[in-house]
Structures are given as C-alpha cells and as structure tokens.
Amino acid sequence: MSAPAFDGRRRVIIEGVSPTVDDGRFPAKRVTGEIALIEADIFADGHDVLSAVMLHRHQSESKHRETRMTPLVNDRWRAELSIEQLGYYFFTIEAWVDHFLTWHRDLQKRDAADVDMQLRIGAEMIRGAASRAKARDRKRLEHFIATIEGDDEMSDKLHDMRSDELLELMWRNSDRANATRLQCEYAIEVDRPRAAFSAWYELFPRSFGSLRNVEAELPGIAKMGFDVLYLPPIHPIGRRFRKGRNNVVNAGPQDAGSPWAIGSSEGGHKAIHPQLGTFEDFRHLIGAANASGLEIALDIAFQTSPDHPYVSEHADWFLKRPDGTIQYAENPPKKYQDIYPFFFESAEWRDLWNELRDVFLFWIDNGVRIFRVDNPHTKPLPFWYWTIREIKKDHPDVIFLAEAFTRPKIMYWLAKAGFSQSYTYFAWRNTKYELTEYFKAISKPPVSDFLRPNAWPNTPDILTEYLQYGGRPAFVIRLILAATLSANYGIYGPAFERLVHEAREPGSEEYRDSEKYEVKQWTPSNDDLSAMIAVVNRVRRENPALQQNVTLQFHNTTNDEIICYSKSAGENVVVTVANVDPHNTQSAWIDLDLAALQLDGNQPFQVHELLSGARYTWHGPRNYVQLNPNVVPAHIFRIRRKVRSERDFEYFL
C-alpha cells in the first residue's frame, strides 16, 4: 500500500478535447483566417465553480498565451483560437476549482446571518490573491480587503464584492496551486486557404505541344474560374517496354508513351521532357500562370521506367529477383514491365527516402507549391508522414493532394499523415443515397478535421459509366455536385468540358484513345461546357458557404432522384437542389430544415437562383422543384435570411 504518486488535490478532470485526431496522435487541420473552436469536457467533484484556460502557441513561439475558456452546456467548455500563421499551433488546457468564484456565486444566495462570516472568508481569499499579485494589482486588492475589514455599511461592502474590477483582479491572480493541466499539447496544422478551397484543372501539356504553348491556354482556364492548373508528369519517358496507344504492350516508334513511365537517358524525376521545354520554360509558365491567378500543380509519381538513371545509379533501391533482374510491377497474372517500383525495404531505405524528399524540394526550388501525388498508397505510409513534415518544416505553404483511390482506412491514414487534400470516391457516388451517406461521413468531425475531400467527376483514369451514357446532362450534374458538395474539386480537361465520353471498351472506365498514351489535338466543340463551368466557379467564389464543407446538411425531398443540401457561412446560406437522373425531368417537394438554416418558418423568404439569376419567394419549409436535365439539372439558391427583419422594417415606414 502506497501513497498516490500524484497530487490528489488536483480535483479537475479534463478530457474529450477537440479538435483532435486519434487523441492527438495527428494534428487537426485548419487554414489561416479561420477561428478554431477549442473544446473539452471539464469537470470536478461537487458543485464548485471551475475556471479554465486554453494555452496556445505557434510553433515559432516557446511561451504559451492564455485564453479563458467559457462553459457551454453539459460540462463542455470552449475557447476560440484565431489561426493566423502557417505551420503548427500547439494548445493545451489548464483548469482549476475556483474557490473565489464559488464563494462569489454563493454569496448572493446566503441569508443575512452568514454574510459577516462570508466576508471574512472572502477577505482571506483576496489576501491570498494579493500575495500572488504584482504591485499594481496588489494595491487594488489590498484596497478591497481594507473595505471589507473597514467600517463601511454592509451593503457597501457587498456592492464592492460584486464589482467587475474585483472579479477581474481575482481572475488575473487566481489560485492555481491545484490546477490540472493536460499532460500533452495537441497540434493544429495550418495550411493556406487554397488547401481548403480550390478548383483544379488538369491538362496534358504535350497535347498542346510544349510548356510554352500551354501558356496560351491560361486565359481560357482562368476565365473558367479555376485556380490550380495540374500537369501530369513532365519528365522524360522510358523507352524499354513503352506502352503504345490504348495501353497496348508494344509501342510503335511514334508512340509517345505514358508520362507516368518516368525516366530515360535524358533524366528522371528532376528533369523535364526535352519536347516539353526547358527549366526556363517551366519557370516562365509558373510566372504566367500566377499572373492569370493560377497556380501550377505538379504530379509526383514515385516509380521509374527501366531506363531511369536511378536504376543504374542506385541498384539497391530496387528489388532483384534470383536471376539478378529487377522486379517490375505486377498484379499476377498482370505484368507491368514498363514500371519498376522502388524497393522500400531496401537496406538503403534512408538514402531512398532522402532522395524522394529531395525530388519535392527540387521542384519547390523551381517554384512549385502544389503537388498531386500519384498512388501514395503503394508506398510505405510512414514515408509520407516523414516526408511531408520534412518539407513543411521549411515550406509550410506547400499543398499535397493524395491520389489514393484505395480502401477507406488507408485513404484516411494518408490524410492524417499530412496530405492536405484527398481524392475521394465521389466519381462512383451517383445516387442520392450514395452521395448523402458519403458526404455526411467525410464532411463532419472527426474526418473533416484531417481529410479535405477533392471531388473529381473525371480523371484520365476514370471515365465513369454515368458520364459515358448520361450525355451532356450527366456532365453538368456531376460538375455542379462536385463544385457544391466539396470545397475542393477538379476536372480533367479539355476532355470534360468537351464532353468526351467514349470508353475503350464496354465495362471499362478507360478513355478510348486515352491521352495517357498518345498526344491529342483538342478542337473546340459546339457543346462546350466552359461557359457553364465559369458560372459555377463564380458562384463558388462569391459564396463563402461553398468554400468549406463542415456546415453541409442534407434536406429531405420526396423524390429519390432529387437531392437537396445546404451550406452556410455566417449570413451566407446556399441551398443546392439537383436532379441526379440525367435522362428524365424530375420533380419533388423539398423539405428544408428551416431551424437548421436559422430561418423563421412563419415568414416568406427570398431565394436567389444563382445559375439563372431568377428570384423566388418561398413560404415555409416545403417548396416544389422541377428539373429538366436537358435545360438545367440543378438550382443553386442563395437564401436571404433577412426577409423577416426587412418586412418588419416596412411596417414601420
């Protein structure tokens, strides 16, 4: 039997801290300009009043600042943390039984017979505070003691005890001897706002000839309202086992090869394909893009062609088979002889990790600040945890998008480990039920604290059946869903806006004559969606509600083909109603959760349809919608919450 090893007078318990990811094992994610709500369950035995502070610091600071926490309900406490700098913030919580506040609360409830004794007890506590206080506070506290112990009327003494000044002095000099402090700091990882809100456009530079020629496309892409231009790998492409058009095994001499078969005698991950241009061209493109309000995102694919310089220079980074040949990629019985994976269990894994990190740093030195990472789930997961932190130490503005089309827990882990954005299963979520369940799951804590979805209707690898057979309406529907359900979204163009929809063969999600294996010539189309895309992106920029996901809420409709959801940011409330059936006109009654939208159900409210500009007055929660997919398959309504007060105002005129 032994005495406890801790101080048993620390009566306060602090638990259930948020935002946290896996109990603090990973940081929660925020962007600059946000207010992070730091919360915890804080309680103690009995009925004493507690006080609590949230202690916080940016990574660049060693000393904590303090913010007083406020009780909400059910023993939950909160403080606001203003997120201003990139990098990491750290916070912890300290709380204590506040005997002065307990005394102060009870003083008002006591009967007259007790007051004299209570003032003596109060004077003792104020004296204690004075002994802890610095000169100026001490002087004021001693003044209060003198009042209590002096000859003033009792009512004057009590009036003094209730003064804000005394409360403020006692707070500043509170007795924290028995305070409980959390034993760890929790981290918040801060990115720039583009990590949370971005519209991506992907194109293959070689289809436009060269990096210089891509510059001619910038005004059009900017006009559509995108802010990230993502380029598949721009490195030299291997020759041996090169794949031909439509991914056939033997390329002809004219075949351009896949940009993901990286490396040739002309260089590897730190080189540019000679036909695309020079590093000067690349940096010029970055400058031109930035001038158009676009950032260049580069693809990083950690694999090599058999011709990559690494293969000869770093044989230890590849797995050898018993006959001495290098193990190519395979998924038996399929073989991918044009791709060598790195051997991450190599004894030389440290050199490999350092080199791969340096690939990122190399392109950062050349002006890149956004990376799309190819198949991160086929490289060791701890590698990403380390690499992203290594890079962010000096470059906290860098954004990483994980192309991890893999099982949910691996997708989540990569996001926890540091990826700023994540491709999602959006492409395969087409029905109202699928979309609702999926976005409910990923738009709320805990998931939303670490994973930022990036929704793509198409990619060079994914031409869904929905797009193959849904015609123009399918493209419009998927565009609007991606752009309004997810604050980050992207399209692979010009295939998308030109409605390219032919698959390699029935049942395949590969494009026929895929741009992955050949150079395309993009010719304008009559049916081009670029004007529609420009409208949708403008709506996103003008409505803060669409620039985040955490307020996403689904509303009931009477038709399984009509989906309805809202997002809000302060006074900005946007309701999207979409027909997910690309073939037929659908109609429904929609039941808005007016309470959740903070709308008064007894008053009409104005809705402004942002795609068409039309304005309607709605009455109550239930309103009728009919959507013809061939005209416009969705409405994006901005709700005017203020109708009631404006009407009230009219009555006074």
Next chain:
Amino acid sequence: MSAPAFDGRRRVIIEGVSPTVDDGRFPAKRVTGEIALIEADIFADGHDVLSAVMLHRHQSESKHRETRMTPLVNDRWRAELSIEQLGYYFFTIEAWVDHFLTWHRDLQKRDAADVDMQLRIGAEMIRGAASRAKARDRKRLEHFIATIEGDDEMSDKLHDMRSDELLELMWRNSDRANATRLQCEYAIEVDRPRAAFSAWYELFPRSFGSLRNVEAELPGIAKMGFDVLYLPPIHPIGRRFRKGRNNVVNAGPQDAGSPWAIGSSEGGHKAIHPQLGTFEDFRHLIGAANASGLEIALDIAFQTSPDHPYVSEHADWFLKRPDGTIQYAENPPKKYQDIYPFFFESAEWRDLWNELRDVFLFWIDNGVRIFRVDNPHTKPLPFWYWTIREIKKDHPDVIFLAEAFTRPKIMYWLAKAGFSQSYTYFAWRNTKYELTEYFKAISKPPVSDFLRPNAWPNTPDILTEYLQYGGRPAFVIRLILAATLSANYGIYGPAFERLVHEAREPGSEEYRDSEKYEVKQWTPSNDDLSAMIAVVNRVRRENPALQQNVTLQFHNTTNDEIICYSKSAGENVVVTVANVDPHNTQSAWIDLDLAALQLDGNQPFQVHELLSGARYTWHGPRNYVQLNPNVVPAHIFRIRRKVRSERDFEYFL
C-alpha cells in the same frame, strides 16, 4: 533535414484498437468466463498479405502469449481472448507484411512461364525461415527446400508448396524483422460475473430490530431471487444537529437519526451501531446470507456527523472557518449542520486518503466483498481512481457500486475510474422514447466497455411521480423494465414490493415518513409483489440473454406506449414487450427485426411467454400485442430459433 528516427521498413499501421476506453487511458471491463473480442484496423501500403498477432498476458504473467489474428472486412482484424482470471489482462498487437503469404497467394495466379522463377524466390524465403527455426522445424523446412531444388515434377513441387504443413512451419518462423508493434499495452479489468449480473435488495436493518433479526428475512429475500442484500450505513449515528422524522431540523430524544450522519462517541466508519449488534453478529449475518445464496453489500458514505471521532482526532481533515468552527455541508441557502464533509484539499490529504481506503479494507477483513458508495461524485474523482486500484490489487473480487446521481460525464468518469457498477437515470426514464434513447446510449461500446448500469425503480431517496400515481401496475412495469433492460438492477424494499407510494409532499420524491429518519415496522400487504418479483428473477437466471446488455436491441411498435426490445446470448433470445402506460390497456403491432434476431422470416416460430408460461406461434416480423396493465403489463418472450429445423425434421418422420 534529418533521416527518420524510426525504422521506415515497418510498413504496417495498427490503429482503432478495441476494446479500449479513452484510447487506453482506462481499462475496458469484462468478467471471468467471457471471451473478449480484440480488434484493430491493420493495413499497409500496396496489396501484400499481412499477418498479425494479439499478444496478451494476465497481470500475474510477465511474458506474453500470442494469438493469431484473423482479418474480417475493411482492414479490421480480430482475435479472441479468453478471460479466465480476476484482475487485469494486458494486450498489444504486432503485425507485419508477410512476404511468404503474399508469394503463396500470388503463386496460384501466375502463368506457367513465371513458376520456375517463383519457386526460386520461394526457396529463398523458406531458407530464411529455416535459419530462424529451431532444430525440428528447420529440418522440415530444409526438406521443402530440397524438394523445390530437386528433380521432382513441377506439379509435385507446387503441390508441396500448397501444403498445410509448409504454411504452418512458415507461420511459426515468419520473418518479423520489420514487424510493427503497438507502443503500449491496453488493459482489461476483470471482475467476477456478479459485477455484470446481479439483483439487489436494499433494507434498513434497524427496521427489523438488529443484524440478528435481519437473518430471519434472508429466506424471503432469497426466495424472491435476489443475490445481493444491501445495507445502508450500520455505524453509530451522530447526536448533535440530528435530523428528526421527515428530515425536520431538530430531532426529538426518541428520533433514531439518519444512518448517513455517521459517527458518535461510540465510533465511526469502523464501528457498528450498538443497537444493531456486534461484529460477531455482523459476521454471522454474512455467513447466513451466503448460505442463502446472498451477498451482503455495505454502504460507504464518506462524511461525518459532528460527533465522529475523526473530528477531534484529525482536525486537519476538515475545513475550518475563520472563527475556528468546522465548515458543515451546505448548498446555500440550505445548511446541513449535521454533516461535515472531508476537506480533501487539506495538506494532510495523503493521511485522509489512506484512512478512507482503510475503511474499505476494514470491512473487507470482516467479510464484505460488495460496496455501495454514497455520493462518490462529491469526493475528488482521482481519489476513487487511486482507492479502487489500491483495494483491487489484493482483492480483485471486490465490487463497487457508484451512487453518482450526477451529470453524465462525471457518472461516466467514475465508471472509467474503477466503479464496477453505476446507478443510472433509469428512475426518471419512463416513456418509450426516454427508455430507448437512454439504454441505446449506455448498452453499447464505448460506454458499455466501462459502465455497467444498475437500474433501480426506487431508492430511499427516490420515489418517482410514476410510482406515486401509477398504482400497482406502475410498480410491476418498472420492475420488469429494470430487470430486463439492465443485467444489474435493484429495489429498495420492503417499500417496493409493498407498493409504498406516498410522498412527503406534492412534487417531492421523498417518501412520507421516510425510513431514512425513523425506524419502520413492516407489515405484510395483501398486494405484495414478492411472487411477481420471484418470477422475474427466475426468468433472469434461466435466460443468459438477460445477463448482459450489449446485445440489447429495440424493435419498432405502432404505439408510443408499447416498448419492445430483445436481448440474445447464443441460442437464447428474449423479447420483452411492455406497456409503459400504467393506467390504460394498450395494443400495438410490433415489428421484430428478424434478421437481427437471426430468424427466418418465411417460417413460423414459437414464442414462449415466460411470466405466464403460455406458448404462441408467430408468423413473420409483424405480430399483435395487447397489454392490460392491471392484469400483466408486459410479456417476456423466449424465442425458439430452431422451429425451422424441427419442422424440417417432422417432414422426414
């Protein structure tokens, strides 16, 4: 820039471990005889096959045993841990990329051209295993290598590779060099089965004269089917400020006082009230109770009367006011001058903690193994964490019931900290909605991993409005709900079975002429519920389904006054249907979730009503029930899952 501090070749991630409480900060609770399902999310990059073991030990062991884990779905893995001993079990998890199993899986999918090379790769791995193996395994592994490298037909070699023996040998000698092991052990706290399944009966010994006289009540209590007999404090009662009948401030000379005003010149927490008897009487009562299948539970209330010996002997354990008097309990403007709380912020808190722990040990030495702890939420929460562990170190069979009628998070924390059972809000959950929401919340993980509810329809402090005005039906309904919703339940008798229902005044939950403040004479009642209680307790004992809560499931009914829920344990399935309206006959269609009950919806099934003995045949999920509260307000059905196979059998006769 630095190399990673960890071994990057450890590719496996282990997370989401269960059962755990607050990520391992507290143990999960189980009882002996249970199988604990240990689960985790285990995954790595790529598509390699993984292997995992759960490592476990009882606290008495220093070395881990290993149990192989099995993959379920969605990267979830499981192993079973058989809980056999009291105290603590510790477990952790180790997992690795299993290159041999990956090779083994892929071997079957490879085309013929690859097989030769693959056998060479396999031989290398088997050679590696042989180098790690002990003599006997090594010899067998070398035999397999010889086969691969020998002149056998390829088909024979492949046949060998597929042998169970080889898989077993390779498993035992698997290459774990790059295994990931969780960095901590998780704890499981093991109680005896009574902690999870018990029926409590509370009585005031003094109302029967003495401890000796209580022995005469034992057969009746045992006949009703209870297994715990709980006695309010049996210590000497203070004189100063003693409360009179109905809690009036000044007791008359004949007033017996409240048993919770502990301590007089005759002794304190380690003494027995002289009128109740001697320690010999107490130990005799324990023996007699045990002989009747009952255990004695003792109340521990850590507070004193002004006359308690502690007050003079340990003045430092009490808070003094400025005038030197001791601070009595108060909730301004209410004063409780008859009660002194301990001052847990005393400089002498260590002595106080040790003494309070010793109070438990004192009664343990006198044969007590179950304690009901009075108001634990008004003593520092860390005190309970320490005390319960101190006691359980040497007495892992001791059970603690927390009477923490307080805010939910404090109630939960006390359970996490070590209380074996917890009083609940059951008394105030009367409607179908309230009962459903409440028991859903407390019967499933994470809550059920640390909190074991104990449901009381009444206590000496709680006579609910429902019982005051609901008549006999109210008592029967609340009995059946408590006994079937919660594996642990209790009643305060004889007040309960004799339907005592008069409150001190309207709006009060206090009994009129409460037994807390006076000695009662219990006279038999015509309407006594003891026969009904005996039936209910027999049903509980005969049906393992009612001896746990985690399988609790609610089923829809068409009437808000009719609640329906099931519990199951293996083949034992019990469905309870109750009318929660004590005044009116109610009827409903109930919609059983047959899939959840593993019943075939296309076949009739037999239900056996356990209160009446009646048997019915039900067809499909929807069945009609009508319940007259004045006859019997509930049915407890045992479902015969086997009907289908029995009928099938009949056809063959």
